[in-house]
Amino acid sequence: MTAPVLLVIIPDQLSALVAKGEVQPRYYNPGNLFGEVHILMTNADRPQEDAVRPMVGDAAMTIHNLPEDYRPLLEPNGIKRWRMFDAWSEPAVALARRLNPAVVRCHGTDFNTVAARRIKQALGIPYVVSLHTNLDQSPCRRRISIDPEQVQVNVAMEDLERRCLAEADLVVPVYGSILPYLDRLGGFNFEICYNVLNGATLRHKDNYALGSPVRLISVGRQYHEKNAENILRAVADLPEVTLTMVGDGPLHQSLKARAVELDIVDRIDFQPVVPNAVLCAMLAEFDLFVVHTEAWEFNKSVIEALLAGLPVIINRRIGRPVPELTEDIVTLVENTPDAYWRAIRCLMDDHATREAQGRQAYAISKKLWAPSVTEARYVEIYRRILDGRAAAAGNNQKQLI
Secondary structure (H helix, E strand, O other): OOOOEEEEEEOOOHHHHHHOOOOOOOOOOHHHOOOEEEEEEOOOOOOOHHHHHHHHOOOEEEEEEOOOOOHHHHOOOHHHHHHHHHHHHHHHHHHHHHHOOOEEEEEOOOHHHHHHHHHHHHHOOOEEEEEOOOOOOOOOOOOOOOOHHHHHHHHHHHHHHHHHHHOOOEEEEOOHHHHHHHHHHOOOOEOOOOOOOOOOOOOOOOOOOOOOOEEEEEEOOOOHHHOOHHHHHHHHOOOOEEEEEEOOOOOHHHHHHHHHHOOOHHHEEEEOOOOHHHHHHHHHHOOEEEEOOOOOOOOHHHHHHHHOOOOEEEEOOOOOOOOOOOOOOOEEEOOOHHHHHHHHHHHHHOHHHHHHHHHHHHHHHHHHHOHHHHHHHHHHHHHHHHHHHHHHHHHHHHHHO
């Protein structure tokens, strides 16, 4: 039996993922279920294909481009706007007609789901949309503004998101904080399915004896919602501690300047880019994972730390909490230097608590978010859709007979 074909449509630039080291094996082909994976980007990016290839596993891979056309977002008449969207989507429909994929997968909802929706309308091919952020909290194109053009874009994007998600065969939010966004837009067919992480290199911590010096790690994009300045201030008063900060962003230089000001530059290792496979392999070497984030998300780097068995210290965010971040798996603190200092000091001084937290976090996380568990969930979702198409085709054949 010929392995099925998958068409993945994404707004992301694959070159950017490669540059950040975010090349996840089989990310676009869980369980090596598909024999061919075609990746259609709604931009003009031309990545190095060999760098992307691990993301499709054993499948044959082809990359296509259909750059977005911004003009429909500026059209106030809804009927005209969707005619413009449909016209833009026609090359994607032609591609799908030639490839005959078993299913279309969209990561996020943007112009990619416009194309998937049109493919389904024209060819009857089902599509699945995974959502990786709460778009009311972290919108892609929508933002509060009195500028008439931006107001129109907000209206168009709200309409796009609602229609394309409503017509999807399945919407897959990758963590619980996304559900209020779906509730606000309307009732959709959805299932939570967490991100698949790098199981090939992720190692489990088995020795909780403190290093000398004590080694902390913090991972995340460095911008205002993830400002780690209070962590730096806490470390300044812990002379036996070193901190590795993995990530880049608008605050990177100011955080480096703060380390100089605090006279701790010799104890802070700033690493703007670490390939994900390398990061997963080295997490278990650290003593504690410490992070600040106000983003309403269950961040991939936090899940990786939990699955490595690292004790995790994270702030209580302003507003509604992240459902998955409970005190049975993490130490929750206020976002102050003193609160971080006390939490780090407590876990440093209490070996039994430190080890118990790390081992319990690992045990719980392994059941819920281990790569083998989450990858199997995506395989099950795809198989269910493939089986549904096969059953429908069989019923149609019987009717013809």
